[in-house]
Amino acid sequence: EHAQLKDIISHAKEYGFVYPSSEIYDGLQAVYDYGAYGVELKNNLKRLWWETMTRVSDNIVGIDAAIFMHPTTWKASGHVDSFNDPMIDNKDSKKRYRADVLVEEHAATFERAGDIEKANSLTGALARLLEAEDLAGVRDLITNEGIKCPISGTSNWTDVRQFNLMFSTQVGSVAEDASTIYLRPETAQGIFVNFLNVQKTARMKVPFGIAQIGKAFRNEIVARQFIFRMREFEQMEMQFFVRPGTELDWYQKWADTRMRWHLALGTPAAKLRKHDHEKLAHYANAAMDIEFEFPFGFKEVEGIHSRTDFDLKSHQEYSKKKQQYFDPEINQNYIPYVIETSIGADRLFLLTLCNAYTEESSEEKSRTYLKFHPAIAPVKAAILPLTKKDGLPEKAQEIVDLLKYDFNIIYEDAASIGKRYARQDLIGTPFCIAVDHQTLEDNTVTIRHRDTTEQERVAISELHGRITEATSF
Numbered sequence: 001e002h003a004q005l006k007d008i009i010s011h012a013k014e015y016g017f018v019y020p021s022s023e024i025y026d027g028l029q030a031v032y033d034y035g036a037y038g039v040e041l042k043n044n045l046k047r048l049w050w051e052t053m054t055r056v057s058d059n060i061v062g063i064d065a066a067i068f069m070h071p072t073t074w075k076a077s078g079h080v081d082s083f084n085d086p087m088i089d090n091k092d093s094k095k096r097y098r099a100d101v102l103v104e105e106h107a108a109t110f111e112r113a114g115d116i117e118k119a120n121s122l123t124g125a126l127a128r129l130l131e132a133e134d135l136a137g138v139r140d141l142i143t144n145e146g147i148k149c150p151i152s153g154t155s156n157w158t159d160v161r162q163f164n165l166m167f168s169t170q171v172g173s174v175a176e177d178a179s180t181i182y183l184r185p186e187t188a189q190g191i192f193v194n195f196l197n198v199q200k201t202a203r204m205k206v207p208f209g210i211a212q213i214g215k216a217f218r219n220e221i222v223a224r225q226f227i228f229r230m231r232e233f234e235q236m237e238m239q240f241f242v243r244p245g246t247e248l249d250w251y252q253k254w255a256d257t258r259m260r261w262h263l264a265l266g267t268p269a270a271k272l273r274k275h276d277h278e279k280l281a282h283y284a285n286a287a288m289d290i291e292f293e294f295p296f297g298f299k300e301v302e303g304i305h306s307r308t309d310f311d312l313k314s315h316q317e318y319s320k321k322k323q324q325y326f327d328p329e330i331n332q333n334y335i336p337y338v339i340e341t342s343i344g345a346d347r348l349f350l351l352t353l354c355n356a357y358t359e360e361s362s363e364e365k366s367r368t369y370l371k372f373h374p375a376i377a378p379v380k381a382a383i384l385p386l387t388k389k390d391g392l393p394e395k396a397q398e399i400v401d402l403l404k405y406d407f408n409i410i411y412e413d414a415a416s417i418g419k420r421y422a423r424q425d426l427i428g429t430p431f432c433i434a435v436d437h438q439t440l441e442d443n444t445v446t447i448r449h450r451d452t453t454e455q456e457r458v459a460i461s462e463l464h465g466r467i468t469e470a471t472s473f
């Protein structure tokens with residue numbers, strides 16, 4: 001694991017952001033739980049996304065569809081037949097890997113060493129083999145390159161086989177006619193099957209969008225990049241339905257809009273890039289990723305896909321229910337085309353954590369802090385009475401009561417004020433508000449700012465306005 005990622009993982013665990021799932025039983029691979037500050041941060045990210053989509057954008061409404069769906073959904077979407085990853089097993093360690101990821105990681109070592117040509121020729125060869133579904137070729141590539149298992153250190157590999165990524169379970173009692181259903185591998189299909197319900201009941205006119213946040217499940221094999229790739233994760237997806245022929249304009253527009261959103265959240269432009277897909281999925285006529293430079297390199301955080309009418313048309317075929325929209329402006333019936341923006345809430349969380357994690361050291365002192373945009377910081381302000389006596393705790397509590405209905409506030413009276421500042425830095429609280437003896441006299445407090453550590457004196461009556469301003473997005 002990359003050194004900085006290691007620091008971030010242990011910071012996340014130690015300060016209440018992310019723990020391995022069921023840790024007392026040694027965890028469950030690629031599954032994680034969010035702690036007290038983690039859940040606040042994640043909720044803030046989800047809320048910002050939701051508000052941007054459903055409130056700030058024109059013509060987008062939300063839904064919350066079930067995780068279980070009729071099994072035919074996944075026939076129609078193509079997931080039963082083609083949602084596969086090529087897997088390979090090492091015969092010595094008995095460990096299973098994604099064959100494509102093994103090659104990509106191997107190529108990345110050349111890229112890091114400056115041999116871009118070799119890296120490109122490897123990824124190019126891989127892309128051609130996958131395109132041709134030549135699994136034996138992928139295995140040959142792995143053995144010819146001498147790619148070794150990270151655990152056993154040998155290159156004693158099995159054949160490459162396709163594994164479906166969907167988790168399945170049974171509805172009904174097993175003894176009766178149980179039928180196999182899947183945990184949804186993406187939230188998008190819940191939107192497609194509800195397209196006409198929403199269009200009619202919310203009285204939407206094309207172009208319009210439907211947004212959804214929810215859990216998705218994939219039986220992923222790679223599990224070494226913390227919450228980057230999980231087996232249970234959350235997606236934030238928006239499907240935008242447009243008139244056929246206008247989709248590529250909307251595709252550009254959404255790609256730009258989403259990029260601006262990331263920049264507004266404080267992600268530096270230099271750490272973001274767009275990456276056009278060379279190889280398009282069966283449903284797309286244009287696709288790109290927004291990539292972020294994680295400690296382990298530039299990787300996808302969000303996908304923007306022009307999905308044509310593939311999904312709705314396919315659901316129309318399988319369900320025998322018309323999925324058409326009557327467009328009153330041009331007096332025509334058609335199946336709309338779809339632009340999708342799809343981002344993982346957990347992956348955005350990891351991006352946010354990587355961006356925020358700051359280690360500062362100067363001659364006088366060194367400190368670690370999380371430099372969150374105040375709009376997404378888990379705790380907005382900590383109210384800290386200087387001492388536990390002379391009525392300071394009571395005064396501090398009054399300030400808590402003044403703010404707690406609108407902001408997530410912490411009260412803390414243990415330890416020295418310096419230690420308490422340091423502790424708030426570690427969870428990324430933008431404002432520490434110290435209550436001292438002068439507060440009792442003139443109703444002013446000291447605000448200590450997280451990023452600059454500068455302090456200023458302000459009236460209690462100004463606090464609410466100050467925090468509101470800083471936390472608006």
Ligand code: ATP
Pocket residue numbers: 186218220227228229230231233234235300301302303342343344345346347348
């Ligand atoms: P990848 O190539 O990384 O597997 P993908 O292209 O399969 O991703 P999509 O199916 O387009 O991803 O999913 C959209 C978004 O959902 C991704 O951009 C990512 O943010 C998120 N996502 C997908 N799979 C996972 C996962 N296993 N864990 C966490 N987030 C995920």
